[in-house]
Amino acid sequence: MALNIKKKDQEEAELDVTSFMNLMIVLVPVMLLSLTFTQITVHEIKLPDLSQSFESSQETPPKLEVLLSDAGIKVFYPSNVLIKDIPLVEAGNKKTHDFNQLSLVMKEVKKQLVDKRDVLLLSSPSVDYQSLVSTMDAVKSYKTVVAASLVEVELFPEISLADASIK
Numbered sequence: 001m002a003l004n005i006k007k008k009d010q011e012e013a014e015l016d017v018t019s020f021m022n023l024m025i026v027l028v029p030v031m032l033l034s035l036t037f038t039q040i041t042v043h044e045i046k047l048p049d050l051s052q053s054f055e056s057s058q059e060t061p062p063k064l065e066v067l068l069s070d071a072g073i074k075v076f077y078p079s080n081v082l083i084k085d086i087p088l089v090e091a092g093n094k095k096t097h098d099f100n101q102l103s104l105v106m107k108e109v110k111k112q113l114v115d116k117r118d119v120l121l122l123s124s125p126s127v128d129y130q131s132l133v134s135t136m137d138a139v140k141s142y143k144t145v146v147a148a149s150l151v152e153v154e155l156f157p158e159i160s161l162a163d164a165s166i167k
Contacts, residue, residue, distance in 0.1 A: 043136050045159055064109065064116060064156065066102070067164055068123040068135050073102050077109065097131055102138045106155050118158040124165065 062078030073086040084105045088095035110116075119139050123132055136159055141152045 043133070043140070043159065044157075045161055063120050064113065064118070065120045065122055066135065066139055068097070068121065068127050068131065069164060070124060070126050073097055073135070075102075075105055075109065077113070083109065097135070099134050099138045102135065103142050106139050107142060110155050117156060118160065119156040120160045120162055122162050122164040125163065 063076075065076040065079055067074040067076065072088050075083045075086070077083055086098050086101045086105065089098045089101075121132075121135060121139065123135075139156050140159060141154050141157070143150055143152050145151075
């Protein structure tokens with residue numbers, strides 16, 4: 001006795017991806033537009049050598065120092081001889097540091113100290129982070145146009161940081 005069972009012809013189900021494609025068409029541009037494009041810049045900071053002996057620390061060459069405070073920016077060379085005092089400037093309704101003037105001063109100092117590559121940046125604790133980074137940018141290099149292209153010219157790339165209150 002053979003059972004004759006007929007398989008019902010089953011209709012194959014179609015996969016409807018229209019709604020998924022519509023979602024992707026909207027989602028991909030929204031995600032791309034919401035990306036934040038940032039430029040990450042790394043500043044190399046020179047740390048003091050802890051293995052130096054006491055005698056070698058007494059024979060240090062004169063230091064170029066930039067003092068960043070709430071009153072403005074002061075440039076010293078050697079350590080206690082003031083070269084330039086750059087006061088705060090009005091920007092809108094508040095006073096800010098004049099980084100353009102600092103860059104000009106550092107260019108003039110570089111003309112006199114061609115072989116010098118290091119600078120000590122002293123900042124007071126009340127100075128905000130963006131001012132500190134902008135100061136580092138101003139003493140490290142400046143941008144100029146050479147042969148119809150913008151190039152970055154090195155000033156004092158070896159930057160050391162210190163607290164101005166311990167000086």
